[in-house]
Amino acid sequence: MGKVTRYTMLVLSILLLVVWVIPAVAEVYVQCPCLKANPITGKPDPTLLKPGAAYNPATQNIECTNVTDTNGVLHASVACKALTAGDGHVIMGDTNDIYIFGFDDVTGVPVNQIMNMVNDPVAPGGMRGAEASAPTILAKAGQEFYLTLTNMGMFERPDLADPHTVHNHGFPNAASVFDGEPMASIAINMGESLSYYYAFQEPGTYMYHCHVEASEHMQMGMLGNLNVRPQQDGTSEFFNGKNYTNFAYNDCTGSVGGGRLDPGCGSTGYDVMYPLEVTAFDPDFHRSDNSYNDIDFGFMRDAYQLFNGRGYPYTINPCGRQTAYPTVPSNYPACAHPEQLYSQILSTPDVNVSSQKVSGLITAKLGQKILIHFPSLATSEFNTVTLLGLPMQIVGQGARQYKGPTGLLYYNNPKSITLGGGEGFDILIDTSKAKAGTYFMYSNNLNQLSNDAQDYGGLMTEIVIN
């Protein structure tokens, strides 16, 4: 045996010994420049915020400005969010219980509690915490965004050692390593975490989903809203007799006159904003995935058409309303825990559960302008949605304002909007010429107005003007 070979053997033996004696350790590491290091572990601690950093209940992010990280790099504006990926249950409009894969929000949760199981109703995150829709991600253009995803594994499918990712659909990602498409980027194995880094520049309606075995993980529910607010937010613009401080797009940048001389300046202004995401579930597919049976992709049959993970009449239950923007009321009741309420759910169909936190109910005061972020992550069908009695104006699509190169606006006012999976629209609803009352937004495809075999439900919600 030559000297080199003996040396190689020695190195290999040592390596083998090292691998043998080090157990697999779950590693949760929340990377965020707004956090201080924990004095014991040396890792960033989501409960120890740097001076000036704070949890913002409106965006549900930890945010800070002008912080220096451990490498001495200065960050002007930072937002951090933490999610887990795992499994759980949701209730459909006909009270049917559906097994899902999904995400849960663990922003600000101590690192050693992120892996907790949600059997404890007061403990956030962890196994069995999957939500449909997934937690809404709200960012502002110009922000650096740190999104930490921890893969919990599947409580009810421990045999599935599937990785998970976050893929921001339609987002022009400069760093393909953070794209989430598992062939060309990092996927996160069970018990591990990764902090994605994005520098959001383009405002608009995006959506995110897990891209691992996408047909399965998306059908199973790993779908969420991602909305990027424009830099123009916070400025004041006058349009059609009203002042606006929140906008769908940077609409004052047209080349007609430029800046404030742009006739479209302020035209995407709004008073209240709501995300309304179209998705759908196939109960047979979900049942098979829960019971270790073969899942049939070819015969996928979306019997539950959903707004924000809910079928009518659950869509209008205000329970669990997320405080999206500061302009959205925050006094909605919290959702109770599924196990606590299961018997109650069956007897009281209007009770919802903590795993469906984004209500589909839209409310506004008479005269207000409503912005609806309207994406679809449906995996098998197109949907055509109509709104009776209120004017819909599309001001953008695919995270681009409807505006020509000369600054000409080509907003349109359709009676219905047809969208397929991966498409997203920005709809403005002006209520200044409306009457107070309840208006219905629903699918024109009448077979989608049911909760599986139960008639009268499905893809429908209400807009209440008072």
Ligand SMILES: [Cu+2]
């Ligand atoms: Cu996944």
